[in-house]
Amino acid sequence: MKLVASDIDGTILAHNGKISPRTIAAFQACVAAGVEVVFVTGRPPRWLAPVREQLGHLGTVICSNGALVYDLATEQVVSSQCIAIPDVLAARAAIKQLVPSASFAAETLEGLYLEEDFIGENAPEALKQIEARPLAESLRAECGVVKFLAKVQNSTADEFLAKVRPVVSPWVDATHSAPDVALLEMSLRGVNKAATLSQFAASKGISASQVVAFGDMPNDIQMLSWSGRGYAMASGHPEAKQAANLLAPGIEDDGVAQVLEQLLLEAV
Structure with missing residues (x-):
């Protein structure tokens, strides 16, 4: 060892x-x-x-x-190792078409960017302090997206991952780690x-x-x-x-x- x-x-x-x-x-x-x-x-x-x-x-x-x-x-x-922003937005569009109720955020080298519906009622206060905007407007080339996040209600993380992984595979690799929330974490392919x-x-x-x-x-x-x-x-x-x-x-x-x-x- x-x-x-x-x-x-x-x-x-x-x-x-x-x-x-x-x-x-x-x-x-x-x-x-x-x-x-x-x-x-x-x-x-x-x-x-x-x-x-x-x-x-x-x-x-x-x-x-x-x-x-x-x-x-x-x-x-x-x-x-960052995901290209066009790939983030392409993955977002693919998930949204498949699961219209999904909400999104992006962890970047600068901090967290999120969309309005990503913040739930029980969200930590720190999340509520972040200005929510569509990712297509807030993300810039210099942001450096290290993790793209997608969340949905009324599902398990395993079910959400099984449904989403095939459609996002051209752009990102998807996984999850939250035991009680259907929250997917997506990284650059191969990372x-x-x-x-x-x-x-x-x-x-x-x-x-x-x-x-x-x-x-x-x-x-x-x-x-x-x-x-x-x-x-x-x-x-x-x-x-x-x-x-x-x-x-x-x-x-x-x-x-x-x-x-x-x-x-x-x-x-």
Whole structure:
């Protein structure tokens, strides 16, 4: 084990926004043993406070499902892979034709752009502060779209993804990670957590067989399949568990910590 790659939400970060002391100690023990630790998340950089404040991590985070590599120490984007705006708008049109009630937003290098109906009644206050405009009007070439979002009511994320993925495939790759919302996350074709993690590992001279990865949702599938030891959380999505070659106890049982503690013992 030379590199540990972990998803955040639902894997180490519980619904209450907390990372358990045991999990924090396990990551610290990895670092002390000379193991590289990188977090690989669907979150944008502005939502990395739990990693910085609870874990004390100031290294690399792979964000936006692989579209961004971010350095927490310098608070700088190291690299980005953006969707061309004409492709965003083409995917939007295809989804709208198929699911007229769908609403849209775009995560960019500048921040979040969203359309009026994307903001629900229970949306966080921060979203309500953003000026809502049609993406065709608000997005400019220099925005750099790293993640295109589509949401719908009265559906599950799995159902929405199954319906939409075939029609957007000419322009973007689609996945999802929100357990309770039919929210799709779309990236540049070929961009996912595994693709960017493999590049990061190679830059450190680390092979896939030396990587231990943890995840719980469909956006973790490629990463779990690629890693030498890919652990899906027992509390995770069925497709993530099917894709992984190993299973970790659920987040409620500090599953990541349990696995890391055992691997560190075996390495002694």
